[in-house]
Amino acid sequence: MDRYRQGPLKLKAQLFCGTETAIGPGKAELLDAIDREGSISAAGRAMGMSYRRTWLLVDTMNRCWAEPLVEATAGGGASKGAHLTPCGRRVLDAYRALEAALAKAADGPELEALTVLLAGGPRPRRTPGRG
């Protein structure tokens, strides 16, 4: 999730399809995990998510794009797996490229101006008052 966290800065890019998130940091991480693990359930376990939650995230992605991003690997059986489709690969690559473009753009004078004003850590909390 903190792939593009630069020092104190955290960036998040989400693409919406209606009111649903078509891709964002969590779904991109899930696509990476499916690509690596070769199955939806193993990817979910690797990310510490329930199978139901993992499946719902995949289903949302599969409904939000021109074509599904994840499909069952042919063959079936008890160890039936899943893999990224060509559309899934294109979406993941373009999303990572977008994140990289944002990270590059963030590394400029605006962030420098903010960083020099940041305290090293928060000072202790005061007690509430009116103001």
Place this chain on the structure above:
Amino acid sequence: MDRYRQGPLKLKAQLFCGTETAIGPGKAELLDAIDREGSISAAGRAMGMSYRRTWLLVDTMNRCWAEPLVEATAGGGASKGAHLTPCGRRVLDAYRALEAALAKAADGPELEALTVLLAGGPRPRRTPGRG
């Protein structure tokens, strides 16, 4: 909050001070509201937040930067207000400039590649299955 939402894209930039958010979309909106309303309580009301939550957000900001971002307006009394400090103005301006730089960087071929692959709206949800 959707100030820099471009079509299907939503961007979020947060700066952290330790584990606390020193500035992000919500806190920037609150600074704008304090600047406009001239008081913390009126700003919170304008954003539909409780006074306690509003005050805690201001307190976090005031502890996270080299100097406080918001201070009580001199004079006091029942209608005592609040305003941005010079540091608060600099932080808000630099954060808005960072958001603008990100929005500009996002408006490129990576977003175009994603947008052409997005469906117009999500297709209906399937029933869960293994894959």
